[in-house]
Each structure stands twice: as structure tokens, then as C-alpha cells.
Amino acid sequence: MALSKIAVQVGLFPLGESLYHQANQGRRAEMSEEVLAKIEASGVRRVMGVGMLGCIGLVLIYIAMSTPPSVGWLAFLLIVGFAALWLSWRMWQATAFHIELTETELRSSDGSLIAEVAEIEALDRGFFAFKPSNGFLIRLSSRGPRAWFPGLWWRAGRRIGIGGVTPGSQSKAMSEILAAMIAQRTGKL
Numbered sequence: 001m002a003l004s005k006i007a008v009q010v011g012l013f014p015l016g017e018s019l020y021h022q023a024n025q026g027r028r029a030e031m032s033e034e035v036l037a038k039i040e041a042s043g044v045r046r047v048m049g050v051g052m053l054g055c056i057g058l059v060l061i062y063i064a065m066s067t068p069p070s071v072g073w074l075a076f077l078l079i080v081g082f083a084a085l086w087l088s089w090r091m092w093q094a095t096a097f098h099i100e101l102t103e104t105e106l107r108s109s110d111g112s113l114i115a116e117v118a119e120i121e122a123l124d125r126g127f128f129a130f131k132p133s134n135g136f137l138i139r140l141s142s143r144g145p146r147a148w149f150p151g152l153w154w155r156a157g158r159r160i161g162i163g164g165v166t167p168g169s170q171s172k173a174m175s176e177i178l179a180a181m182i183a184q185r186t187g188k189l
Contacts, residue, residue, distance in 0.1 A: 033102040037174040040098030041151060045165040049095070049151055050088045057084030087150060094149035095165055101174050103181075106138075106160075114153060115140055115160055123179050125172075135163015136175040 041049075060081030068074050097109045106114040115138060124137040131137040132153075138160040147155045151164035163171050 033104065035100045035102060037101040037170070037177050038098055039152075039162065039166045039170040039174055041095035041165045042167055045167070046092070046095045046151070049165040050092045053084050053088035053091060057081045057088060060084065091150040091165075095151045097149070097152065099153060099162060099174070101177060106162075106178075108149065108153070112147070114147075114155065114162075115144070117178070117181055118185070120178065120182060123175055123182065125175050130161075132161045132163035134166055134168035135161060135171045137161055138178070 058081070060077050064074050064077035064081065069077070099114065100107050100109060101117075103117065105116050106120075108114060119140045119142060120138055121141050122139040124131065124139070129137050140158045140160065143157050144155050144160075146157075147153075152166065153163075154161045162174070
């Protein structure tokens, strides 16, 4: 059975502007391959994740301003509060995109390449894996540049984490397709 027949299509999602748009303009022309699977943050999960982080930031700033503790604690509360607000804004930007799997690559909808399928060595979906919520971990054959799209995916060295505020069903479908592609490539299928 061809992998293109296993494709998972799950609706449309409004796209925003990427921080990496200028660096990836040339890749947009190459993005015409058939998408086998897609992972995107659902609206409710996106709002809940961003809302929780934003509330934590606002509460910490409120505590720092309403009952100012010693200077050290004041600085700590303000720094952590503003960091949580920044993180919530960054998550809102990142979850506007989705992840697409084609027969040759795993990419973000903004055009940035997450990984080439040929470079994927292993997949870890285990209970004790250091992976995002509702997601999976990919191990590559070579190191890649660090990248972080909070709530969607991250890359550190040879490891890529996919998931976060994404539905588990979409992540499971993509990981199953990737596992089949790896097994087919290595001859274990």
C-alpha cells in the first residue's frame, strides 16, 4: 500500500506570519508535495495554553506590585512574570502554524524544514520518553540547528520533539506513518 493512501487530512487552520519567513522564502516553491499527515493546535487547546501562561504572568506581576516583597523577590517575580507573558505571546505565534509530513520531509507550514525523512533514525512514543505532551520524539542521524516553536515542536541537537497543545490523535497518526516509513526504509516491514 502506498504511503500516500495513508494520508491524514484534518481541516484548515489560519496561517500567520512566521519569524523565519524571510529565511524560508525559497522553500515555499518546493512545498508542492502531497501531505501525508498534518498536526495542528486545536483552537481550544491553543487558547487554554496561552491563557494559562498569560494568567501566571499577570498574577506574578500583580503580586510583585501589590505587596512588594524584598528587592530580590520583587526582581524575581517581575522577571518570571514578564517571561511568562513573553512565552504566552511566543506560543500564540508558534501555534498559528501546523506541521506537515510528506514522503521526503517533515516541515512547518511556514516553510521551515524540521527534518528530512531520510535522516530520521528512530521514533520514541513511550510513556517515559522525554517528549512533549500528546506527542513523540524523533532521533536524527545528524545534528540540526536549535529551534523552538512552543506548544508545537522543538529541536535540540539530534532530537526533535513534536507535540504540546496538539491533539494526540493527529500526533499518533503522524508517528505511525513515520514508523512505517522508517521500517520500509530499513527493510523491517
